[in-house]
Amino acid sequence: MLNNQGRPTNPGEAGAQAPKTFTSNRALQMEEALIFEIGRPDTSGVDIDEPEAFTQRLGALERKGEIGLPGLSEPETLRHYVRLSQKNYSIDAGLYPLGSCTMKHNPRLNERMARLPGFADVHPLQPQSTVQGAIEVIEGVAHWLMELTGTKAVAMSPKAGAHGEACGMMAIKAAIAARGEAATRRVVLVPDSAHGTNPATAALIGFSVKAIPVGPEGKVHVEDVRALLGPDVAAIMLTNPNTCGLFETQISEIAKAVHDAGAYFYCDGANFNAIVGKARPGDLGVDAMHINLHKTFSTPHGGGGPGAGPVVLSDRLAPFAPVPFVVREGTNLRLVEDEAGTQAFGRMTAFHGQMGMFIRALSYMLSHGSDGLRQASEDAVLSANYIRASLADLMSLPFGNRPCMHEVLFDDEWLKGTGVTTLDFAKAMIDEGYHPMTVYFPLVVHGAMLIEPTESESLASVDLFIATLRDLAFSVQRGDTERFSGAPYFAPRRRLDETKAARNPVLRWTKPAPILKAAE
């Protein structure tokens, strides 16, 4: 108020060239040192009393010497991490169109529910009689997942999508072993367009990988699958909707061909958000599919985790599901933790899986209901198609201007000869206040740009995004390459030298060497 009433600011003529600042800060953009540079080993932000004198029982294994852990008081800690946070982009701050990542709104009710002491403050190995409500959550999420996918079993414990893939493929390997075909069925078919986790998972479990070529319209053809099927094939791993943003039209035929050849159908469920409540993978012949609760069911991505990757299983694979699993005995729920007496293939993790994520996902499911989940998928698909239709005249669509699912894939054909690359274009989006779309994935198209708006964006938000991309595209056409080649200009950092980072990896802070005194 004072500033306004007493001394009105006037932008004037100054400011064409911003001066350098003493602190290197740029107003709200603060530079922040490492904790190792600002902390002190004897400072603590936690008050703990020394215990009374006692005799240690550590054998001869007491830790001696400095550990190397600086401490900060509570106010310093808050300032450090708040300043760091301000260097991050987030869904809450803006549209985050990362294709195949489903950066949708993370409801805060979910966070509140996960923090109820009855969930956050219970131990995985308490007597089961004291945690019936926690087991009920696991059973509840399992029920929703089975209904939404049209399956009869789900393994809840995998910790993330790739872990879920491993779980599903292990169930397949166990089923094949039970049939006595472990020695002969060693091949897994994976399309070129698949996420890298698919071939990595197959290899982890001792399968060899054969690539399925992707057809000219971005889809897998049943004839190409048939040509590769044989008595040596254990499974196919297919993402549907696929990574080109398209639904595999021949999925039922592919499933039948795979089953007729004695193999199993693993579906990567990363893109389930397009079809929740619209189609059920179980009806399409899927034997196993992981579900990324952190994508489709809104549990926060948290800067890279934690995820959660339950796997739904067909009747044929259900008996091989790992421990633990829930059984109902009258009114009592029991977690079966021991493999003995079951056909379970083993255990994926200590304890019972990502309980904190189950609560958030259940909160999301209950909030949406069957009607809201279906509407969310429709809106996600609608927004992606709206973006496609609004940019098709300026950017190139590798598989033609036809309906996509919840994400739309462009390639860099339209950038040819302009001097601007997909990466440059992405970095220029940063200056406009957007997180770039997924770039250079999938690998089957050149310079891929995969845009997934999700259902969480208003029409005004999507329209502004489209207008921004159009403006950038016009800049490309005009030859205004500077806007791209040096971008980002306004982010907390300019482009970073990734080659240097990989060539000479510095993976931890080390104390700088003392400066030697010049000889007198």
Place this chain on the structure above:
Amino acid sequence: MRYLPLTEEDRSLMLARIGVSKVDDLFVDIPADKLLSKNVDLPRAKSEMEVERILSRMAAKNATASTVPFFVGAGSYKHHVPASVDHLIQRSEFLTSYTPYQPEIAQGTLQYLFEFQTQVAALTGMDVANASMYDGSTGCGEAVLMAHRVTKRRKAVLSGGLHPHYADVVRTLSKMAEDDVVTLPADAGATEDLLASIDSSVSCVVVQNPDVFGNLRDLSPIAEKCHANGALLIAVFTEAVSLGLVKPPGEMGADIVVGEGQSIGNPLTFGGPYVGLFATRQKYVRQMPGRLCGETVDAEGRRGFVLTLSTREQHIRRDKATSNICTNAGLCSLAFTIHMTLLGEAGLRRLARVNHANACKLADALAGVKGVEVLNKSFFNEFTIRVAGDAAQVVEKMASAGVLGGVPASRLLPADAALRDLLIVANTEVNTDEDRAAFVDALRAAL
């Protein structure tokens, strides 16, 4: 629906721009007979208040650690987490951001990962650490796979003091990859002869310290024998606070250190999500699984951080990757690093001493109970007692008397009849003298 911003009018406008008349025209690639014409058979949308009511009722059925004398551990520990930790990890910019693939607008995440890696390396006494694993147990499985890559051998030896869930995870992975595993019998007294199992066919030996029964183990002779035979020592811990007081595995010759970081910054949450800590020697860094954050400079020469050495990872290497891992433990690693920063070296050491002192008090009190024997010669904040009777029944009886009194060994190793009378008891800074007295009384009554 409160989470969906589009209105019916918006939807009509958008369909018109696209040039279709109804939304199902966009779902034409789904086989017509598989496209659902109505809602799946599940309840309809609910208000925030209704959802809160349903979930609160479920939560109310569980006995919480803070409201009873609580001594349950065996891989997951009740510690006090400062209020500022949970506040900070809920900041939008941490909570709702993705993996830092665009480093210019993800320096917050990248810098804390760099700090986290440095803290974990220091804590474990190792050269380098990664940006975290899903949890300790899956990290343990990955450590064994890594050792196989380094040694080009395929046989792991698991100590009988390794947490049985961790051993199960390793055995499951190994069975699938068709690698060999030798598991030594459960070793409550820390008397096993691991050295006898180590020869030149062995890729790695996996030893936990403190072990699942709470015993402290000197890893140095095992490391020596491993190295003489070209094998690696994988040291596991499930209680990160112990490293504030116990000699770190890096000083005892470990080649890979893997452990559970839940104890620092993260609540119990019925077993997950937690945070796996993973550290190794510099020379093995390119065989490490998981994400790594490294320091570099930007176009103006300013210090910055990026994900690096990604040529190890699945999105580049596909079936030749070091692991299929894609995510890390993100927010849980943030909670860990914030709590560790608050503690600092002095705070961590003090916290560890309090834990150890409390456990010593409890051990002394229990040693005086008729029908109870404390098995451990050494321990940190957890030890094993032998009770007269079935420990699982004793625990149930104590639970009905309002005391959560530990983990019966049979819960983890149900097939081993010799362990029926063993109870694993943890004692941290949260336990008071009153809690310990209540435990002793409840145990007496249950025997």
